[in-house]
Structure formats: C-alpha cells, structure tokens
C-alpha cells in the first residue's frame with residue numbers, strides 16, 4: 126500500500142456511521158473542538174454536503190478519503206469567500222491509519238483541487254496547541270503558523286490555545302514547481 130492508493134470520494138449519507146465512529150475516537154475528541162452531534166444531525170450535514178467546486182452557490186465542501194475500498198477519513202473545506210479569495214479546511218482520519226502519510230496526502234489532494242479556483246488566494250486552518258500531528262501535517266504542506274488565539278477552544282472541558290495557520294497561493298505554487 127502506498128499513499129497514492131487513496132482517493133477522494135464524494136461524502137454521502139451512507140458514510141454517516143464511519144464518520145461518527147471517527148469523531149468518537151479519543152484522538153479526535155481530545156484534539157478537536159467537536160460540538161456534540163447526533164447521528165441525525167451528521168446525516169443532515171452529509172445530505173447537504175457537496176464536492177462540486179463548480180457550484181457557484183456552495184460555500185462548504187466535503188470529501189471522504191478512501192483506501193482500498195474503505196472510508197478511512199474525511200477532509201472538509203468551509204466558509205468559502207469568493208470575494209476575499211479564501212477558505213478554511215479541516216481533516217480527520219481513523220486512528221488505525223494514522224502515521225503513514227495518508228493525512229498529508231489527502232489534504233494535499235484537496236488543496237490541489239481548491240487552488241484550481243483562479244480566485245483562491247489563501248487556505249487556512251486551525252489546530253489545538255497540543256495537536257502535534259496536525260501541526261506537523263500543516264507545516265509539511267507549507268502552512269505558516271500565523272497566530273494564536275488564547276484559550277479559544279473548549280475541548281472536553283479544557284481550555285486550549287487555538288493556532289491559526291495559512292497557506293498562500295504563491296507558496297503552494299512555489300512548492301509544486303520546486
């Protein structure tokens with residue numbers, strides 16, 4: 126198995142249970158500011174989600190990450206501002222697949238798609254200050270740590286600093302041509 130075996134597929138209602146299970150894993154619950162969600166609310170989000178970047182009305186997008194026919198993760202992009210040329214991304218993988226380069230590969234595949242929009246200037250993301258894996262992923266893909274919002278996250282009852290990371294189009298294109 127190599128990282129090139131993964132595919133991004135459209136997020137569908139049938140993915141609700143695997144998504145719920147991923148959200149429920151300790152590594153997700155302790156590193157992400159996940160608000161409580163019911164199966165129904167996640168199902169609704171999947172029913173409403175799109176991966177169609179050509180839809181002029183859409184402002185949020187979701188993909189599932191598939192490896193050898195199994196859904197192993199998800200990457201989302203939200204709060205697109207066509208006017209400002211920016212979008213925020215988030216990602217999560219089942220812990221059984223962590224540490225093999227698959228998260229980095231999946232997020233880079235999404236970035237590749239997002240930067241096809243000629244108007245997109247910047248992609249940003251946030252990480253909890255203790256989420257070293259996510260910070261390493263962001264750094265690997267060329268994101269810069271831009272700031273810290275102190276105790277902005279409430280995660281499992283604990284206040285945590287939230288780091289803000291940004292990647293500019295020029296940086297992404299520079300890395301690709303390097």
Ligand SMILES: CC(C)(COP(=O)(O)OP(=O)(O)OC[C@H]1O[C@@H](n2cnc3c(N)ncnc32)[C@H](O)[C@@H]1OP(=O)(O)O)[C@@H](O)C(=O)NCCC(=O)NCCS
Nearest residue numbers: 156216217218223224225226227228229257258259261262
């Ligand atoms: C963040 C996440 C998607 C990373 O996916 P992954 O496939 O495990 O990451 P990769 O294997 O691509 O590794 C990326 C980098 O992180 C590093 N890394 C992985 N786990 C790490 C850890 N626990 N501590 C420190 N660094 C770590 C890797 O070494 C690699 O850097 P390197 O190539 O320089 O060595 C995954 O850990 C995850 O789903 N976590 C739970 C949900 C979450 O935190 N989502 C992000 C919210 S901001």
